[in-house]
Amino acid sequence: xxxxxxxxxxxxxxxxxxxxxxxxxxxxxxxxxxxxxxxxxxxxxxxxxxxxxxxxxxxxxxxxxxxxxxxxxxxxxxxxxxxxxxxxxxxxxxxxxxxxxxxxxxxxxxxxxxxxxxxxxxxxxxxxxxxxxxxxxxxxxxxxxxxxxxxxxxxxxxxxxxxxxxxxxxxxxxxxxxxxxxxxxxxxxxxxxxxxxxxxxxxxxxxxxxxxxxxxxxxxxxxxxxxxxxxxxxxxxxxxxxxxxxxxxxxxxxxxxxxxxxxxxxxxxxxxxxxxxxxxxxxxxxxxxxxxxxxxxxxxxxxxxxxxxxxxxxxxxxxxxxxxxxxxxxxxxxxxxxxxxxxxxxxxxxxxxxxxxxxxxxxxxxxxxxxxxxxxxxxxxxxxxxxxxxxxxxxxxxxxxxxxxxxxxxxxxxxxxxxxxxxxxxxxxxxxxxxxxxxxxxxxxxxxxxxxxxxxxxx
Ligand SMILES: Cc1ncc(COP(=O)(O)O)c(C=O)c1O
Numbered sequence: 149x150x151x152x153x154x155x156x157x158x159x160x161x162x163x164x165x166x167x168x169x170x171x172x173x174x175x176x177x178x179x180x181x182x183x184x185x186x187x188x189x190x191x192x193x194x195x196x197x198x199x200x201x202x203x204x205x206x207x208x209x210x211x212x213x214x215x216x217x218x219x220x221x222x223x224x225x226x227x228x229x230x231x232x233x234x235x236x237x238x239x240x241x242x243x244x245x246x247x248x249x250x251x252x253x254x255x256x257x258x259x260x261x262x263x264x265x266x267x268x269x270x271x272x273x274x275x276x277x278x279x280x281x282x283x284x285x286x287x288x289x290x291x292x293x294x295x296x297x298x299x300x301x302x303x304x305x306x307x308x309x310x311x312x313x314x315x316x317x318x319x320x321x322x323x324x325x326x327x328x329x330x331x332x333x334x335x336x337x338x339x340x341x342x343x344x345x346x347x348x349x350x351x352x353x354x355x356x357x358x359x360x361x362x363x364x365x366x367x368x369x370x371x372x373x374x375x376x377x378x379x380x381x382x383x384x385x386x387x388x389x390x391x392x393x394x395x396x397x398x399x400x401x402x403x404x405x406x407x408x409x410x411x412x413x414x415x416x417x418x419x420x421x422x423x424x425x426x427x428x429x430x431x432x433x434x435x436x437x438x439x440x441x442x443x444x445x446x447x448x449x450x451x452x453x454x455x456x457x458x459x460x461x462x463x464x465x466x467x468x469x470x471x472x473x474x475x476x477x478x479x480x481x482x483x484x485x486x487x488x489x490x491x492x493x494x495x496x497x498x499x500x501x502x503x504x505x506x507x508x509x510x511x512x513x514x515x516x517x518x519x520x521x522x523x524x525x526x527x528x529x530x531x532x533x534x535x536x537x538x539x540x541x542x543x544x545x546x547x548x549x550x551x552x553x554x555x556x557x558x559x560x561x562x563x564x565x566x567x568x569x570x571x572x573x574x575x576x577x578x579x580x581x582x583x584x585x586x587x588x589x590x591x592x593x594x595x596x597x598x599x600x601x602x603x604x605x606x607x
Contacts, residue, residue: 187584300440302331302332303469318341320337327569368402374388378574378583382419392426407440449471531581540555
Protein backbone atom coordinates (compact mmCIF):
# COMPACT_ATOMS: atom_id res chain seq x y z
CA UNK A 149 0.00 0.00 0.00
CA UNK A 150 2.83 2.38 0.84
CA UNK A 151 4.45 1.89 -2.54
CA UNK A 152 1.17 2.54 -4.27
CA UNK A 153 0.69 5.68 -2.19
CA UNK A 154 4.14 6.89 -3.15
CA UNK A 155 3.51 6.17 -6.81
CA UNK A 156 0.31 8.18 -6.82
CA UNK A 157 1.99 10.95 -4.87
CA UNK A 158 4.62 11.13 -7.59
CA UNK A 159 1.90 11.43 -10.15
CA UNK A 160 0.40 14.35 -8.29
CA UNK A 161 3.64 16.22 -8.73
CA UNK A 162 3.77 15.40 -12.42
CA UNK A 163 0.48 17.00 -13.28
CA UNK A 164 -2.06 14.23 -12.85
CA UNK A 165 -3.50 15.47 -9.60
CA UNK A 166 -7.18 14.66 -9.71
CA UNK A 167 -8.43 17.85 -8.15
CA UNK A 168 -6.43 20.30 -10.23
CA UNK A 169 -6.99 18.21 -13.32
CA UNK A 170 -10.72 18.09 -12.94
CA UNK A 171 -10.82 21.76 -12.10
CA UNK A 172 -9.13 22.35 -15.41
CA UNK A 173 -11.70 20.13 -16.98
CA UNK A 174 -14.48 22.36 -15.76
CA UNK A 175 -15.97 19.50 -13.79
CA UNK A 176 -15.47 21.33 -10.53
CA UNK A 177 -18.69 23.08 -11.49
CA UNK A 178 -20.46 19.88 -10.61
CA UNK A 179 -20.70 20.90 -6.96
CA UNK A 180 -21.78 18.14 -4.67
CA UNK A 181 -20.46 15.53 -7.08
CA UNK A 182 -17.63 13.13 -6.54
CA UNK A 183 -15.12 15.72 -7.67
CA UNK A 184 -16.10 18.43 -5.26
CA UNK A 185 -16.32 16.06 -2.33
CA UNK A 186 -13.16 14.09 -3.03
CA UNK A 187 -10.32 14.32 -0.54
CA UNK A 188 -7.21 15.99 -1.91
CA UNK A 189 -5.22 12.77 -2.33
CA UNK A 190 -5.34 10.72 -5.48
CA UNK A 191 -5.84 7.77 -3.17
CA UNK A 192 -9.36 8.73 -2.22
CA UNK A 193 -11.06 6.05 -4.23
CA UNK A 194 -8.45 3.48 -3.48
CA UNK A 195 -8.22 3.76 0.29
CA UNK A 196 -11.92 4.14 1.08
CA UNK A 197 -14.02 2.39 -1.49
CA UNK A 198 -17.39 4.05 -1.80
CA UNK A 199 -19.93 1.49 -2.80
CA UNK A 200 -22.77 3.52 -4.31
CA UNK A 201 -25.84 3.51 -2.14
CA UNK A 202 -29.19 2.49 -3.44
CA UNK A 203 -31.77 5.21 -3.00
CA UNK A 204 -35.25 3.89 -3.69
CA UNK A 205 -33.67 0.89 -5.37
CA UNK A 206 -31.73 3.11 -7.77
CA UNK A 207 -28.02 3.27 -8.44
CA UNK A 208 -26.46 6.68 -8.87
CA UNK A 209 -25.01 7.10 -12.34
CA UNK A 210 -25.26 10.90 -12.32
CA UNK A 211 -22.55 11.73 -9.79
CA UNK A 212 -19.35 11.68 -11.85
CA UNK A 213 -16.96 9.02 -10.65
CA UNK A 214 -13.49 10.41 -10.98
CA UNK A 215 -11.06 8.04 -12.67
CA UNK A 216 -8.22 10.47 -13.27
CA UNK A 217 -4.92 9.35 -11.80
CA UNK A 218 -5.90 5.66 -11.70
CA UNK A 219 -3.85 4.72 -14.78
CA UNK A 220 -7.03 4.46 -16.79
CA UNK A 221 -6.68 4.39 -20.56
CA UNK A 222 -9.74 6.53 -21.16
CA UNK A 223 -8.67 9.57 -19.12
CA UNK A 224 -5.00 9.19 -18.26
CA UNK A 225 -3.60 8.18 -21.66
CA UNK A 226 -4.79 11.29 -23.55
CA UNK A 227 -3.54 13.46 -20.66
CA UNK A 228 -0.05 12.15 -21.35
CA UNK A 229 -0.45 12.77 -25.06
CA UNK A 230 -1.41 16.41 -24.53
CA UNK A 231 0.93 17.47 -21.71
CA UNK A 232 0.16 21.14 -22.42
CA UNK A 233 -3.09 20.74 -20.47
CA UNK A 234 -5.47 21.25 -23.40
CA UNK A 235 -7.03 17.82 -22.93
CA UNK A 236 -10.04 17.76 -20.60
CA UNK A 237 -12.52 15.03 -21.50
CA UNK A 238 -11.66 11.41 -22.33
CA UNK A 239 -14.48 10.28 -24.59
CA UNK A 240 -12.49 7.85 -26.71
CA UNK A 241 -11.57 4.47 -25.20
CA UNK A 242 -14.49 2.04 -24.75
CA UNK A 243 -14.75 1.80 -20.98
CA UNK A 244 -17.48 3.10 -18.67
CA UNK A 245 -17.00 5.97 -16.26
CA UNK A 246 -19.53 4.60 -13.75
CA UNK A 247 -18.40 3.24 -10.40
CA UNK A 248 -18.74 -0.52 -10.80
CA UNK A 249 -21.57 -2.72 -9.54
CA UNK A 250 -21.31 -2.99 -5.73
CA UNK A 251 -21.39 -6.80 -5.86
CA UNK A 252 -18.05 -6.73 -7.72
CA UNK A 253 -16.30 -4.58 -5.13
CA UNK A 254 -17.78 -6.61 -2.30
CA UNK A 255 -16.61 -9.92 -3.80
CA UNK A 256 -13.11 -8.53 -4.35
CA UNK A 257 -12.95 -7.13 -0.81
CA UNK A 258 -13.95 -10.50 0.56
CA UNK A 259 -11.28 -12.29 -1.48
CA UNK A 260 -8.45 -9.93 -0.54
CA UNK A 261 -9.05 -10.77 3.12
CA UNK A 262 -7.31 -14.03 2.30
CA UNK A 263 -3.67 -13.16 1.72
CA UNK A 264 -2.47 -15.81 -0.68
CA UNK A 265 -2.33 -15.62 -4.46
CA UNK A 266 -1.22 -18.92 -5.89
CA UNK A 267 -2.59 -20.66 -8.97
CA UNK A 268 -6.34 -21.07 -9.32
CA UNK A 269 -7.74 -24.59 -9.12
CA UNK A 270 -10.99 -24.12 -11.05
CA UNK A 271 -13.09 -21.78 -13.15
CA UNK A 272 -16.26 -23.87 -12.89
CA UNK A 273 -18.18 -21.18 -10.95
CA UNK A 274 -17.36 -18.71 -13.70
CA UNK A 275 -18.46 -21.17 -16.39
CA UNK A 276 -21.80 -21.63 -14.63
CA UNK A 277 -22.25 -17.86 -14.57
CA UNK A 278 -21.51 -17.62 -18.30
CA UNK A 279 -24.01 -20.39 -19.09
CA UNK A 280 -26.74 -18.88 -16.96
CA UNK A 281 -26.19 -15.36 -18.35
CA UNK A 282 -26.40 -16.62 -21.93
CA UNK A 283 -29.53 -18.63 -21.17
CA UNK A 284 -31.36 -15.93 -19.24
CA UNK A 285 -30.26 -12.87 -21.18
CA UNK A 286 -29.84 -14.16 -24.72
CA UNK A 287 -31.86 -17.37 -24.86
CA UNK A 288 -28.80 -19.41 -25.86
CA UNK A 289 -28.59 -22.84 -24.32
CA UNK A 290 -24.88 -23.64 -24.26
CA UNK A 291 -23.28 -27.01 -23.71
CA UNK A 292 -20.69 -26.42 -20.91
CA UNK A 293 -18.15 -28.35 -22.99
CA UNK A 294 -18.51 -25.89 -25.85
CA UNK A 295 -17.44 -22.84 -23.83
CA UNK A 296 -13.75 -21.94 -23.66
CA UNK A 297 -12.79 -19.34 -21.09
CA UNK A 298 -10.23 -16.80 -22.21
CA UNK A 299 -8.47 -13.71 -20.91
CA UNK A 300 -9.95 -11.48 -23.62
CA UNK A 301 -11.70 -11.48 -26.96
CA UNK A 302 -8.34 -10.71 -28.58
CA UNK A 303 -6.60 -14.02 -27.71
CA UNK A 304 -9.58 -16.09 -28.86
CA UNK A 305 -9.96 -14.19 -32.12
CA UNK A 306 -6.25 -14.35 -32.86
CA UNK A 307 -6.30 -18.11 -32.21
CA UNK A 308 -9.28 -18.48 -34.57
CA UNK A 309 -7.51 -16.49 -37.30
CA UNK A 310 -4.45 -18.68 -36.89
CA UNK A 311 -6.62 -21.79 -37.10
CA UNK A 312 -8.68 -20.86 -40.15
CA UNK A 313 -6.74 -18.26 -42.09
CA UNK A 314 -3.39 -19.53 -43.35
CA UNK A 315 -0.70 -16.94 -44.06
CA UNK A 316 -1.41 -15.17 -47.31
CA UNK A 317 -5.17 -15.66 -46.82
CA UNK A 318 -7.62 -13.02 -45.67
CA UNK A 319 -10.36 -12.09 -43.22
CA UNK A 320 -13.41 -10.20 -44.43
CA UNK A 321 -14.92 -7.36 -42.41
CA UNK A 322 -17.92 -5.02 -42.87
CA UNK A 323 -16.62 -1.56 -42.19
CA UNK A 324 -16.46 0.84 -40.46
CA UNK A 325 -15.59 -1.64 -37.71
CA UNK A 326 -13.65 -1.87 -34.44
CA UNK A 327 -10.02 -0.88 -34.97
CA UNK A 328 -8.84 -3.79 -32.82
CA UNK A 329 -9.75 -6.25 -35.58
CA UNK A 330 -6.85 -4.88 -37.63
CA UNK A 331 -4.56 -5.30 -34.62
CA UNK A 332 -5.72 -8.90 -34.16
CA UNK A 333 -5.13 -9.64 -37.85
CA UNK A 334 -1.60 -8.22 -37.60
CA UNK A 335 -0.92 -10.45 -34.61
CA UNK A 336 -2.17 -13.47 -36.58
CA UNK A 337 -0.17 -12.38 -39.62
CA UNK A 338 -3.19 -12.18 -41.92
CA UNK A 339 -4.75 -9.45 -43.98
CA UNK A 340 -8.18 -7.82 -43.60
CA UNK A 341 -10.40 -7.07 -46.59
CA UNK A 342 -12.88 -4.25 -45.96
CA UNK A 343 -16.38 -4.32 -47.37
CA UNK A 344 -17.63 -0.83 -46.79
CA UNK A 345 -21.22 -0.47 -45.62
CA UNK A 346 -23.61 1.94 -47.28
CA UNK A 347 -25.19 4.75 -45.32
CA UNK A 348 -28.89 4.57 -46.18
CA UNK A 349 -31.73 6.41 -44.46
CA UNK A 350 -29.69 7.03 -41.34
CA UNK A 351 -28.46 3.44 -40.91
CA UNK A 352 -25.31 1.61 -41.96
CA UNK A 353 -26.39 -1.20 -44.28
CA UNK A 354 -24.32 -4.05 -45.71
CA UNK A 355 -23.53 -3.58 -49.39
CA UNK A 356 -24.44 -7.13 -50.40
CA UNK A 357 -22.98 -6.99 -53.90
CA UNK A 358 -19.70 -5.66 -52.60
CA UNK A 359 -19.61 -8.18 -49.75
CA UNK A 360 -20.15 -11.13 -52.05
CA UNK A 361 -17.64 -9.85 -54.60
CA UNK A 362 -15.04 -9.84 -51.82
CA UNK A 363 -15.69 -13.48 -50.88
CA UNK A 364 -12.83 -14.71 -53.03
CA UNK A 365 -11.21 -18.13 -52.42
CA UNK A 366 -8.38 -16.58 -50.39
CA UNK A 367 -10.88 -15.19 -47.85
CA UNK A 368 -11.22 -17.81 -45.12
CA UNK A 369 -13.00 -16.05 -42.28
CA UNK A 370 -15.42 -13.18 -41.81
CA UNK A 371 -15.75 -11.14 -38.64
CA UNK A 372 -19.31 -10.18 -37.75
CA UNK A 373 -19.37 -7.49 -35.09
CA UNK A 374 -22.78 -7.60 -33.42
CA UNK A 375 -23.67 -5.05 -32.14
CA UNK A 376 -21.37 -3.23 -34.52
CA UNK A 377 -18.74 -1.00 -32.97
CA UNK A 378 -18.56 1.92 -33.88
CA UNK A 379 -21.77 2.33 -35.93
CA UNK A 380 -24.10 1.01 -33.24
CA UNK A 381 -25.94 -1.42 -35.55
CA UNK A 382 -27.69 -4.37 -33.92
CA UNK A 383 -27.91 -6.88 -36.74
CA UNK A 384 -31.31 -8.34 -37.52
CA UNK A 385 -31.90 -12.04 -37.83
CA UNK A 386 -32.42 -11.87 -41.59
CA UNK A 387 -29.18 -9.93 -42.07
CA UNK A 388 -27.19 -12.43 -40.00
CA UNK A 389 -28.75 -15.36 -41.85
CA UNK A 390 -27.87 -13.84 -45.19
CA UNK A 391 -24.27 -13.24 -44.11
CA UNK A 392 -24.09 -16.75 -42.66
CA UNK A 393 -25.41 -18.43 -45.82
CA UNK A 394 -23.08 -16.45 -48.06
CA UNK A 395 -20.14 -17.45 -45.86
CA UNK A 396 -21.18 -21.09 -45.96
CA UNK A 397 -21.48 -20.98 -49.76
CA UNK A 398 -17.99 -19.49 -50.02
CA UNK A 399 -16.30 -21.73 -47.48
CA UNK A 400 -15.71 -18.88 -45.02
CA UNK A 401 -15.89 -19.35 -41.24
CA UNK A 402 -17.90 -16.75 -39.29
CA UNK A 403 -16.22 -15.18 -36.26
CA UNK A 404 -19.02 -13.42 -34.40
CA UNK A 405 -17.80 -10.81 -31.92
CA UNK A 406 -20.66 -10.18 -29.51
CA UNK A 407 -18.82 -8.31 -26.77
CA UNK A 408 -21.38 -5.47 -26.88
CA UNK A 409 -24.37 -7.84 -26.84
CA UNK A 410 -25.79 -6.67 -23.53
CA UNK A 411 -25.79 -2.99 -24.37
CA UNK A 412 -28.93 -2.88 -26.48
CA UNK A 413 -31.19 0.15 -26.73
CA UNK A 414 -34.87 -0.13 -25.98
CA UNK A 415 -36.85 -1.12 -29.06
CA UNK A 416 -34.05 -3.32 -30.40
CA UNK A 417 -33.38 -6.99 -30.02
CA UNK A 418 -30.02 -8.71 -30.01
CA UNK A 419 -29.81 -11.96 -32.01
CA UNK A 420 -26.90 -14.24 -31.07
CA UNK A 421 -25.36 -15.77 -34.18
CA UNK A 422 -25.59 -19.21 -32.52
CA UNK A 423 -29.38 -18.85 -32.22
CA UNK A 424 -29.99 -18.52 -35.97
CA UNK A 425 -32.54 -20.98 -37.35
CA UNK A 426 -30.08 -22.74 -39.67
CA UNK A 427 -27.92 -25.45 -38.15
CA UNK A 428 -25.34 -25.48 -40.92
CA UNK A 429 -24.86 -21.71 -40.63
CA UNK A 430 -24.50 -21.95 -36.85
CA UNK A 431 -22.05 -24.85 -37.05
CA UNK A 432 -19.91 -22.78 -39.39
CA UNK A 433 -19.39 -20.13 -36.70
CA UNK A 434 -17.60 -19.25 -33.50
CA UNK A 435 -18.86 -16.66 -31.03
CA UNK A 436 -16.61 -14.44 -28.90
CA UNK A 437 -18.06 -12.71 -25.90
CA UNK A 438 -17.37 -11.24 -22.46
CA UNK A 439 -19.09 -9.08 -19.85
CA UNK A 440 -16.19 -6.67 -19.86
CA UNK A 441 -18.27 -4.03 -21.67
CA UNK A 442 -21.41 -4.83 -19.67
CA UNK A 443 -19.74 -4.28 -16.28
CA UNK A 444 -16.63 -2.32 -17.21
CA UNK A 445 -14.30 -5.20 -16.37
CA UNK A 446 -11.80 -4.84 -19.22
CA UNK A 447 -8.89 -4.61 -16.77
CA UNK A 448 -9.99 -7.91 -15.19
CA UNK A 449 -9.09 -9.87 -18.34
CA UNK A 450 -11.90 -12.32 -18.86
CA UNK A 451 -13.85 -13.49 -21.90
CA UNK A 452 -14.96 -16.69 -23.60
CA UNK A 453 -15.69 -18.23 -26.96
CA UNK A 454 -17.88 -21.07 -28.05
CA UNK A 455 -19.01 -23.02 -31.08
CA UNK A 456 -21.82 -25.49 -31.55
CA UNK A 457 -19.41 -27.47 -33.72
CA UNK A 458 -16.84 -29.40 -31.64
CA UNK A 459 -14.59 -29.71 -34.70
CA UNK A 460 -14.54 -25.95 -35.29
CA UNK A 461 -13.90 -25.36 -31.60
CA UNK A 462 -11.12 -27.95 -31.47
CA UNK A 463 -9.25 -26.29 -34.31
CA UNK A 464 -9.19 -22.95 -32.48
CA UNK A 465 -8.24 -24.50 -29.15
CA UNK A 466 -4.98 -25.74 -30.64
CA UNK A 467 -3.81 -22.13 -30.88
CA UNK A 468 -5.30 -20.79 -27.66
CA UNK A 469 -4.08 -20.58 -24.11
CA UNK A 470 -5.68 -18.40 -21.44
CA UNK A 471 -3.92 -16.92 -18.46
CA UNK A 472 -6.60 -15.96 -15.94
CA UNK A 473 -6.11 -13.99 -12.76
CA UNK A 474 -7.79 -14.88 -9.49
CA UNK A 475 -9.22 -11.40 -8.99
CA UNK A 476 -10.52 -11.35 -12.56
CA UNK A 477 -12.39 -14.58 -11.98
CA UNK A 478 -13.81 -13.34 -8.66
CA UNK A 479 -14.97 -10.06 -10.20
CA UNK A 480 -16.56 -11.67 -13.26
CA UNK A 481 -18.28 -14.38 -11.26
CA UNK A 482 -19.83 -11.76 -8.98
CA UNK A 483 -21.04 -9.76 -11.97
CA UNK A 484 -22.63 -12.78 -13.66
CA UNK A 485 -24.29 -13.95 -10.49
CA UNK A 486 -25.39 -10.72 -8.83
CA UNK A 487 -24.88 -7.81 -11.20
CA UNK A 488 -27.98 -8.05 -13.40
CA UNK A 489 -29.99 -5.33 -11.67
CA UNK A 490 -27.08 -2.86 -11.69
CA UNK A 491 -26.53 -3.45 -15.38
CA UNK A 492 -30.21 -3.09 -16.31
CA UNK A 493 -30.18 0.31 -14.64
CA UNK A 494 -26.88 1.30 -16.26
CA UNK A 495 -28.23 0.26 -19.66
CA UNK A 496 -31.40 2.31 -19.19
CA UNK A 497 -29.26 5.30 -18.17
CA UNK A 498 -27.05 4.92 -21.25
CA UNK A 499 -30.15 4.65 -23.44
CA UNK A 500 -31.23 8.03 -22.04
CA UNK A 501 -27.72 9.37 -22.71
CA UNK A 502 -28.09 8.40 -26.36
CA UNK A 503 -31.44 10.20 -26.59
CA UNK A 504 -30.00 13.24 -24.82
CA UNK A 505 -27.08 13.35 -27.28
CA UNK A 506 -29.33 12.89 -30.31
CA UNK A 507 -31.54 15.80 -29.25
CA UNK A 508 -28.57 17.97 -28.35
CA UNK A 509 -26.66 17.37 -31.58
CA UNK A 510 -29.73 17.93 -33.76
CA UNK A 511 -30.64 21.11 -31.90
CA UNK A 512 -27.29 22.70 -31.08
CA UNK A 513 -24.76 21.22 -33.51
CA UNK A 514 -26.65 21.13 -36.81
CA UNK A 515 -23.47 20.75 -38.87
CA UNK A 516 -22.69 17.44 -37.17
CA UNK A 517 -24.19 14.27 -38.65
CA UNK A 518 -25.95 12.01 -36.14
CA UNK A 519 -26.67 8.28 -36.56
CA UNK A 520 -29.24 6.72 -34.24
CA UNK A 521 -27.69 3.88 -32.26
CA UNK A 522 -29.34 0.52 -31.82
CA UNK A 523 -26.74 -0.77 -29.37
CA UNK A 524 -23.28 -0.17 -27.81
CA UNK A 525 -22.27 2.84 -25.75
CA UNK A 526 -20.53 4.46 -28.67
CA UNK A 527 -21.88 7.08 -31.01
CA UNK A 528 -20.36 7.74 -34.41
CA UNK A 529 -20.65 11.44 -35.16
CA UNK A 530 -19.95 12.94 -38.55
CA UNK A 531 -17.82 16.07 -38.35
CA UNK A 532 -17.16 16.13 -42.12
CA UNK A 533 -18.40 19.70 -42.51
CA UNK A 534 -16.20 21.04 -39.73
CA UNK A 535 -13.25 19.10 -41.09
CA UNK A 536 -13.76 20.73 -44.50
CA UNK A 537 -14.07 24.18 -42.95
CA UNK A 538 -10.80 23.86 -41.05
CA UNK A 539 -8.98 22.33 -44.03
CA UNK A 540 -8.26 18.98 -42.38
CA UNK A 541 -7.88 17.24 -45.73
CA UNK A 542 -5.28 19.76 -46.94
CA UNK A 543 -3.34 19.98 -43.70
CA UNK A 544 -3.12 16.53 -42.14
CA UNK A 545 0.01 15.42 -43.99
CA UNK A 546 2.02 18.52 -43.24
CA UNK A 547 1.11 17.98 -39.58
CA UNK A 548 2.42 14.44 -39.78
CA UNK A 549 -0.98 12.91 -39.10
CA UNK A 550 -2.14 9.66 -40.69
CA UNK A 551 -5.57 11.03 -41.71
CA UNK A 552 -7.76 14.15 -41.69
CA UNK A 553 -9.64 12.60 -38.74
CA UNK A 554 -6.42 12.43 -36.70
CA UNK A 555 -5.79 16.08 -37.55
CA UNK A 556 -9.33 16.87 -36.42
CA UNK A 557 -8.81 14.90 -33.20
CA UNK A 558 -6.01 17.29 -32.20
CA UNK A 559 -8.02 20.30 -33.38
CA UNK A 560 -10.97 19.28 -31.22
CA UNK A 561 -8.79 18.79 -28.14
CA UNK A 562 -7.22 22.17 -28.71
CA UNK A 563 -10.55 23.96 -29.21
CA UNK A 564 -12.83 22.11 -26.80
CA UNK A 565 -10.69 19.80 -24.63
CA UNK A 566 -12.69 16.80 -25.90
CA UNK A 567 -10.81 13.72 -27.04
CA UNK A 568 -12.64 11.45 -29.53
CA UNK A 569 -11.42 8.50 -31.59
CA UNK A 570 -10.75 9.20 -35.28
CA UNK A 571 -13.06 7.43 -37.75
CA UNK A 572 -10.10 6.57 -39.98
CA UNK A 573 -9.09 3.94 -37.41
CA UNK A 574 -12.24 1.95 -38.21
CA UNK A 575 -11.41 1.06 -41.80
CA UNK A 576 -13.05 2.26 -44.98
CA UNK A 577 -16.20 4.24 -44.41
CA UNK A 578 -14.82 5.92 -41.30
CA UNK A 579 -13.83 9.16 -43.06
CA UNK A 580 -15.40 12.29 -41.62
CA UNK A 581 -16.49 10.47 -38.46
CA UNK A 582 -15.34 10.45 -34.86
CA UNK A 583 -16.35 7.89 -32.23
CA UNK A 584 -17.60 9.16 -28.90
CA UNK A 585 -18.07 7.04 -25.77
CA UNK A 586 -21.35 7.93 -24.03
CA UNK A 587 -20.94 5.79 -20.87
CA UNK A 588 -20.56 8.72 -18.49
CA UNK A 589 -22.60 10.81 -16.13
CA UNK A 590 -25.03 12.93 -18.12
CA UNK A 591 -23.57 15.97 -16.36
CA UNK A 592 -20.22 15.18 -17.97
CA UNK A 593 -21.89 14.45 -21.32
CA UNK A 594 -23.57 17.86 -21.20
CA UNK A 595 -20.25 19.62 -20.53
CA UNK A 596 -18.64 17.67 -23.35
CA UNK A 597 -21.39 18.58 -25.80
CA UNK A 598 -21.33 22.25 -24.76
CA UNK A 599 -17.56 22.33 -25.25
CA UNK A 600 -17.76 20.67 -28.68
CA UNK A 601 -20.65 22.87 -29.81
CA UNK A 602 -18.66 25.94 -28.75
CA UNK A 603 -15.78 24.84 -30.97
CA UNK A 604 -17.67 23.49 -33.96
CA UNK A 605 -20.25 26.24 -34.24
CA UNK A 606 -17.54 28.90 -34.47
CA UNK A 607 -16.09 27.67 -37.76
C1 LIG B 1 -15.93 -5.22 -30.81
C2 LIG B 1 -14.85 -5.40 -29.79
N1 LIG B 1 -14.20 -6.58 -29.71
C3 LIG B 1 -13.22 -6.78 -28.80
C4 LIG B 1 -12.83 -5.77 -27.93
C5 LIG B 1 -11.71 -6.03 -26.95
O1 LIG B 1 -11.96 -7.18 -26.22
P1 LIG B 1 -10.96 -7.68 -25.09
O2 LIG B 1 -10.60 -6.53 -24.25
O3 LIG B 1 -11.79 -8.71 -24.35
O4 LIG B 1 -9.82 -8.34 -25.77
C6 LIG B 1 -13.49 -4.54 -27.98
C7 LIG B 1 -13.09 -3.44 -27.07
O5 LIG B 1 -13.46 -2.31 -27.21
C8 LIG B 1 -14.52 -4.36 -28.92
O6 LIG B 1 -15.20 -3.19 -29.02
